[in-house]
Amino acid sequence: MTTSKPDVRRWLAPGAMVVIRDEEWLVRATEDTTDGVAVHVQGLGELVRDTTATFYDTLDDVTPLDPAEARVVADASPRYRTARLWLESTLRKTAVPLADQSLSVATRGLADALGYQQVAVRKALDPQNLRPRILLADAVGLGKTLEIGMILSELVRRGRGDRILVVTPRHVLEQMQQELWTRFALPFVRLDTAGIQRVRQKLPATRNPFTYYRRAIISIDTLKSDRYVASLRKQRWDAVVIDESHNLSNAETLNNRLARLLARTTEALILASATPHNGKADSFAELIRMLDPVAVPPSGELDRDEIRRLVVRRHRHSPEVASAVGADWAERREPNNILIPATPEENAVASELEHTWLWPGTGGSPYSGARGTFFPWTLAKAFLSSPAALQETIDGRIERVAKDTKVPFDRAEAELRALRHLAILNERTMRTQAAKYTRLVAYLKEIGVGAGSATRAVIFAERLETLYWLHRSLPGDLGLPADAVELMHGGLTDPEQQELVERFKQEQSAVRVLVTGDVASEGVNLHAQCHELIHYDIPWSLIRIEQRNGRIDRYGQKHPPQITALLLDPASERFAGDVRVLAKLIEKEDEAHAALGDVASLMGRYDVKGEEEEIRAVLAGVKQLDDVLRPVTEVAAGNDVAAIFAQLFDTPGQVDEPAAAPEVVPEAGAGLYDDEVSYLEEALREAFIDPTATPARGGVGWRRDEAFGTVELTPPPDLVQRLEVLPQSYLADRKVTERLVLATTAARGKDRLAAALRDDKGTSWPDAHYLSPLHPVLDWAADRALAALGRNEVFAVCGEVESSTVLLLGTLTNKRGQVVSTAWLTAQFPIPDDPSFALVTPHDSIRDALQALGWTTPRANPGALATTDHLQPLIRPAVHEAAAYLEKTVFEAARRDAQQRVDAWRRKLDAWDGETAVLIRRSDAAASRERIAEERKLTESMAPARQLVRPLLVVVPDTEGELQ
Template sequence: MTIRFNPGDLVRARGREWIALPSASEDLLVLRPLSGSEMEIVHLAPALEALPVEPAHFDLPSEGPLALQAIAALLSDALRLSLRRGAGPFRSAAHLTFEPRAYQLVPLLMALRQPVPRLLIADDVGIGKTIEAGLILREWIDRGEIDRFAVLCPPHLVEQWTEELKERFGIDTVAVTASSAKRLERGLAASQTLFDANPHTVVSLDYIKAERRRDAFARACPNFVIVDEAHACVGTKQGSKQQRYDLLSDLAADKERALIMLTATPHSGDEEAFARLLALIDPSFASMQFEDQAYRQRLARHFVQRRRRDLEEGGWDDERVFPKHNTREFPYDLDSASRDFHESVIDYCLGVVEKAGEGRRERRLALWGTLALMRCVGSSPAAAASALRTRASNEAERIEAQVYDEDGDDEDAVDLEPALPAGETVASFETEGDPALKGLIETAERLRKARDPKLEALVDLLKPLINKGAKPVVFCRYIATADHVAAHLRKVFPKHDVQAVTGQLTSEERRDRVEAMGETEQRLLVATDCLSEGINLQQVFDAVIHYDLSWNPTRHQQREGRVNRYGQSAPEVYSAMMYATDSAIDGAVLEVVIRKAEAIRKATGVTVPLPDEHGPVTDALMSAMIRLRGRKDPRQMTLDLVSDEGEKLMESRWRDAEENERKSRARFAQNAMKPEEVRPEWDRASTLLGNAADAQTFVAAAMKRFDAPLEARPKYTAAHVADLARPLRERLFEKGLQDEERLSLSEPASAGTAFLSRAHPLTATLAEALLEGALDPQSMPDLGIGRRGAWPTRAVDKRTLVALLRLRFQLTVHGKTQHLLLAEEASLVAIADGAIVATGLEARALLAAEATRDLADIARERMVERAATELPALMEGVIAAHVRDRAAALAEDHGRVRQATAGLAGTPSRVTVEPVLPPDVIGLFTLIPEQN
């Protein structure tokens, strides 16, 4: 007869004891060793075992070492910190390597209120959308809701996602890109896709959007999908965005599929694109009936959008989450040679536009090419020379995207110098004799080698910042400029590690170069906009210099957002915007774009992108450039080059953008949850499991116990892993720790260190080793961790027993489907005269109270034996009642969390909690009142 085991039952099989875990099959047992960790889980079929699988019992040992007071407290902490299947409503809390902020829990609570989560998270840059999505994903995994998922993101974000999920959430994923897919598909069965073989994937949108791949992915796609940069998937034009949208539409059509979409720019003025984005949540949202109260209430269940100001002013920022942002403008003057070169290029470009013909397309292409060349001239002589020598392109849309710094499909081309306008090439002056163009090239080459007033201004800006200890990133628009600037700064700052990161490097090379810089104390990075997205710089750098003005204001936000974001360890970050006071090129951009966008940002708290219709922008920039020129030419005033209405139309577009943003914030502000409703629930869960402070106290005590105490260094705490006993050292090396591990005891962690949390490998390994050494002394015989003990203390006035318990519960989640989960909790119970006198932290304080003296061996043995004889009655009485009370309290906690967002959704899933009796008695200690 086969015995049926439920999650939490104790089982004896293969000569040892196990805890039964939830299993998807009645014929298969999933078991975790009673004295082991989650890494040692096995699957076995009882019918195939040589010896029968039987129920087991867990008893205190009748012999073995007796625990001293310090060891008992250490064992208590080890039990709490080793548990990975928390019983509280936030099961994900046990697996996080960071301490989430209260505001980051709001999307998680919203998701918990939905049978199938469908969310659009549109928080500002740097708030932590990746963390918010990761919290939902981790929770759904730990609740047993999913075992497969996919993250869809632009190709340059794939590696960042794989690292974030691993480092912050302990989730291993497989990156699926154009370069990795063929390797992953090798050896698969004909009927199997790589998504069948790899349940956890991070997928490049550009790889998967192609029709032949899209259909196959839609068939094999998991029921939990995260989409990053979702706004880049809903353009209304044909092409790449349409392919991405077709893919997402196919995925969203399955109502049982969870869909978490992330974007910092959900509504950029394109109403149709915004409607398509909302329709992915629910087709009915495409109507955008924002004046309908019922519509807005329904949408609010799925849409969260917060500015940094909302968090800082709304009571969410109870600790310093974001650094202070110190911004400034840094104007400088051109010298006469540079001014003359700018004027000559403008003259040349105006001539090109004049000769472009009467066709609308030809004239517009000439204008875009003109602006592109002027951008290079304003950037550096090196970029100007490169552009002047580059063969012209007839790809009008590509030139337009380059001019206005749009996010394109080809991220590696974001910093290439653009082509010459309207077909003018180097070959043309060589064969036909174009002295004007030849002269411009010669001038650019000469200026590249001469004194550069812009570079001198940069050095003047950097020196005081560097003297304050700042670690700057200098953002340039073009590769040639970045290389030019980096070469000069290496000469000026010879003691600094000066590196250039541009699109000439692969994404892996960029990431490796940035990480390597974190090892140097004096560092200075020169980068193009290939780094404005995709690689977070907040642990390595704390200042941003806009060497080149971006012509799309959101680029400035993206650049600064690499360092000014959640996780920045510096209390203050700096940013500075450079521009030439006497440059018509910089002046036009400031007047038409930058100043207008900044005014809107100050009014609404949001940086808005350029209007999608670029015609008025182009006209306004050309008109302003001509008007701001230092040299007057009557011919300019008669050329019919641009629309007279350009600047007026731009003013109108900016007014519309500001009004739309005000309306958007009024409609979608997330006010349904308050900090006081969110934070206490998470704090309750972390108290039960042990938070970072508990982990740090435990690690310090454990390392000292093992004769390898932590060492406080000026900028980090050193853990001397190499000094530990061989069994522990080998375990830690297997988890990637070094001989000396650099730890941070506070968040955010600085470069080259790791935050010491409860999920850090050092904490987890030490806790598991101590617990294993106590439960199975043969596994680590040198530890001598006793589970019984007795000592006198002034903390009690009567004889008190402290029982260290591992409670087990069966959690049943009732929703569209029903899930049975095992949950565990560490509990300390202090008992005197047959009644519980303290639990939790109060009982922990009693256990940690210093012993006043040693007992004689015979007295200690007598006390330990007496406690053992009293234990059975206590287990059936007050301890069993305590376990049932905890089950009832946990059920109430689960219910309350789901009600915390009562106004946001329909009927949430329900959780019932059943205790598994008897609990495991990990330790039993007798406290004897000290006689004064």
């Protein structure tokens, strides 16, 4: 068949079959580029079955197979198994249209179907936005990772999630990878220290790792290096996720440079942060511009409607959250502030700090530094942490002063004398039992931590020396082995940090106490076996306190979390006042948590460092606590300029978002099979003569246990290849590549996920993985089934029809190759002697079309049709008549709808561009106009461009089959 180039291009749409380099391929996506049409394909032929590739029609001979020329072949398989599998696989490979707001797969994984999370997913997929772009700003503990997984799942099902990059802090790399795999069946390669080393061994030094791996998780600290930035400039992504995105807003940082680069090279962008702003309008505007460069006008003024379009924020006590989480998030107990009288030795140190360093009176301070109020408070903070921390601070200061030749000799000597005297006093405290430590040991025993007990606790402290000291001392004083108390800090490698968090989750692990610094205060889930959190020292920041508390006070916590703070209470009246200030911080965090879900607005500084400066001023007597901590009621009212961010997000009494949509779980078996496992089993029976046989005998050792809710198989090499991106430790521990065990129901999947935390394998990765709709084993089965037909063939089968009928699928795509609309039709030929007359009937869904054909349940196959010659003339008129019908009706309406959204976006760009000439700074003009030019190209590419109509099945009356 020869076809002119213009005609060829009109068939280059997702779902089309093409021949390139004498191999047959399935088109997964297309994109108009300056170099021609980029055709992204999946191999169908035996030699290329597990291959994905991209070809350009200007460089290769890309030959689409004309659907109107499809050859009809009879299906002789039992119960039409081959045709059923081929048709089901085609349905699974057909993308959900862009404008479809139904949740097709998001609620069919192992994430609980919570209405408020579904609202976030629908907002991200809102068809009024040309691209999925959203800032998930839900408060700590609401499940932003689950919302990310749900959004990514829907993007994959819509053909918009082939290449995905997830950027996250390094200590939560494995946690993110595990959540996306175990709950949504999305496999990602983890590029941590060990992962990058494997990549370097596998790939040449000059090879870009981001072209090799389609889906990767990597830490922001690794990715922002110049080496990777150079590789990223050459890549385009379907979706990018950046967790803890509040670290991006400073325009002068490498983090911001990385984020701006990724924002320009991806279609979908998901930012996530429980603290989405730092109180500065320009910094917050920087985040919003990453999502949508024209959401913030050139004047920089924030628009409430634009913010609410792009940002979703709720907290634990928002009505839609409180009504959904129920017993799966136990309410926290009242904060437990324990005042601990200082020992005589500690009181001596406190007195010395008070009279010599903090409030020296007329004699002045021996402090030699230029910033005369900072270092004394460093000493005070270290003292309130531990004697070990104070000693480390003193020693470090002595060393620096002794080496500093710029400090006048007399000043340096005075400070050194004072430091040495303080060291002597502190040494005496170290020879006795510290009061706070004594109370810690007693409290841990009170709550049940000890030999033979399963009770666990996480202890937070700011100073590294305090952590080391606690780690050394606690095992012996609690009667526990050394491995029952573990230490996590920022000096550990990312795999070491991830391994510690993993063991703390395990019920059978020996770990009972996790001593950690604030490296674990963001993103880490510590609530699986623990509901006791202890602040050994109090951060001088509400934000940090909230972050710490959120490690155990989060969705999934079954026991009321207890937050305990240990406060050393010296006899010094001034120090006693300091302790009361710190205790007040714990109480204020709890109050704001319940009323606002946003502690940062109480101080209005919106970052840890700024809050610490405010508290230092209070402790120094420069400010009163009431001057820096606003009442919760005032923040909720939002009645001053400082409350602008409280007004942007929902607060009690100000909710104007629509209520959470009802939880909707899509109908299972919307195609030809009742469930995923039935489809997989049929695919195995088609691919292997006896799938229950061992691999040596040509099978895969298929076993199905209905009572236990699992199936098993030995993965063939081409399936093993698809799983190799998962952690090597998981593949080895669970022997996944030797024996793949799958849970066939969500209940069984959740049970195995929970069991992984209880068994003795030392891993929270489950032994049986849930067979959800996006599972790679189903994709593997679909690829095998699609290879069942030869080039441009369509099956003929019998059904409950009055005359020969052709089932067709129509798709409308934009210039990016994304599906704008789909339509299911049947073309019936009621006049046997006139194949030119086709009666076209549209159907609301594939299920309705199958119902009309009598194909909703398996049918007996009386035998292959003796001949299909009389059916061949039906294909061309069926395709042409269906295409004409769609052009006038369904596709015309879909084209108008899509074009209206494109035109609205174009007008928005024009309005922004019009303001730019007057308001934008000259230094920003070039970069901004370049970004707008990119937006215009994107806008044009979203306009509908091509339609494709394919015959899927030819159905003849049952009587015709009976004659064979």
